[in-house]
Amino acid sequence: MGRDMILVTVLLLRLLAMAPAPARAEGVAAAAEEVKIEVLHLPESCSPKSKKGDLLNAHYDGFLASDGSKFYCSRTQNEGHPKWFVLGVGQVIKGLDIAMMNMCPGEKRKVIIPPSLAYGQQGYAQGKIPPNATLIFEIELYAVNKGPRSVEAFNQIDKDSDRKLSELEISQYLKEEFARDGKKRHPSAHDEILADIFKKNDHDGDGFISAKEYNVYQHDEL
Numbered sequence: 001m002g003r004d005m006i007l008v009t010v011l012l013l014r015l016l017a018m019a020p021a022p023a024r025a026e027g028v029a030a031a032a033e034e035v036k037i038e039v040l041h042l043p044e045s046c047s048p049k050s051k052k053g054d055l056l057n058a059h060y061d062g063f064l065a066s067d068g069s070k071f072y073c074s075r076t077q078n079e080g081h082p083k084w085f086v087l088g089v090g091q092v093i094k095g096l097d098i099a100m101m102n103m104c105p106g107e108k109r110k111v112i113i114p115p116s117l118a119y120g121q122q123g124y125a126q127g128k129i130p131p132n133a134t135l136i137f138e139i140e141l142y143a144v145n146k147g148p149r150s151v152e153a154f155n156q157i158d159k160d161s162d163r164k165l166s167e168l169e170i171s172q173y174l175k176e177e178f179a180r181d182g183k184k185r186h187p188s189a190h191d192e193i194l195a196d197i198f199k200k201n202d203h204d205g206d207g208f209i210s211a212k213e214y215n216v217y218q219h220d221e222l
Contacts, residue, residue: 033114035098040138043106050103052088053147058100058139059083065112065134071127082142093118093135100139109139154214164208170197 050056059082062072074083085091087100095113103109113135115121123131146152157165157173174190201209 033116035095035114035117036112037099038110039107040110041106041108043104046104046107048104048144050087050100050141050144052101054087055084055143055145055147056087056100056141057082057084057143057145058141060096060137060139063136063138064129065136066130071129086147095135096137096139099137100141103139103141103144105141105143107141109137109141111137111139113137154211164210165214166208167194167198170194170209 059074060072061070061074063070077083088097090097093113095111095117098117099109099111099113115132115134118135119127119129119131119133121131123129123133129135154165155161157169159169159172171190171194174193178185178190198207198209201213203213204210
């Protein structure tokens, strides 16, 4: 089921409400400090460039600036597959949201993130990050895709163009994604994902997910 869960994760990122990252410091102090970015590698063809709301696929390693110790490595999770997340919506720390803007597939960066744009005074004990820690990340970006809440994504699923997504439309979308992926999965995966999508998005319980419930990102708002 390991590969199945990877696909489930990607599909849920495209369709479900996004879960925020652990709490981090914000406010006046954050505005006074900046993320330092060093481009380690830039492809000759640097397109498309990432923007808020895009779905990114990347590997990154995290280090404590104080002693150089590694506290995070995406390659050790999800069977070594790169991490999927939506840029600019709080799925990662604020410093990473900033650091990965205007980045293209194949690009590599080394970034230094101050505490105010990471985990601040409280730190993050679960991640072995002490209070007031400056963090260093080495990032390699693999893909920049249209975000899960874009108008294009909504219209792709909304086959009858009635500005709401039916169970049949989302079911068909899931089947197409499964077929495109081509991997074997548990027979119950489709129904479980479909049920979870409506549980988390059909807020008025009418059996449809409206454009408002889907909460699309309009491009001119990004």
